Amino acid sequence: MSAPKTDSQQQILALLKQLNREISAQELYVELRRRSQSLGLATIYRALKALKLEGTIQTRTLSNGESFYSLAEAEQHYLTCLNCGKSILLENCPICQESAASREQEHFKIYYHILDFFGLCPSCQHQIHVES
Template sequence: MKTERTRSQERILKLLKTLNKAISAQDLYIELRNCNQSIGLATIYRALEALKLEGVIQVRTLASGESLYSSVQQDKHHLTCLQCGQSIGINECPVHELETQLHQFHNFKIFYHTLEFFGLCNQCQIIQADHSKT
């Protein structure tokens, strides 16, 4: 049985769908205030948790520890630089078949998945190589 969403959850979900990008809870708070829809930060975190458990939003945790939230629209895959924090989207998905197998074998309802590789972007590799020469 589906639980009914609160007004705060509906506002947040609508904003995430409108923005069509990943955003932090703090930035959501600012966006909502700018739209004259003040919601307390604690309420935003509770709403995000409920929406995540419902499977309608996804969370991505950056190397810095910051969490970014977005509406579930498609799988997200990234190359993330540990030095500058740049995140490069990957369009290919090598794990769709694995997802199907896991769902069938474990009878586990999968809402979405993420795939992220961590390392150094080309620019940071050049900077690191220049520093090692000195």
């Protein structure tokens, strides 16, 4: 059973549910201020850390170090271009069956997993090929 949520955690969860997409901590800060729910950025980061540790939200970190947060309800996997930063959502997870077997064997409670592939999108491949 998880600990009771703080007001800041509840505000962040409500916003994530309403937006139903990934969002950075900076974007959360701006959006909460826009909605007259002013929280400090440090408070937002503390709330995000607590929510992540209990498995309520998940984090995806891009190659530039920026983190995006979303509800941990559904697994999402991406192809991310290292040149332009574009992320393409993969429809199917290639390791879901493996993780289920590992979870049972090790008696490990998995909240979520992240699978990202990094490379070059077709547009950037073409651009780099033309420039070389």
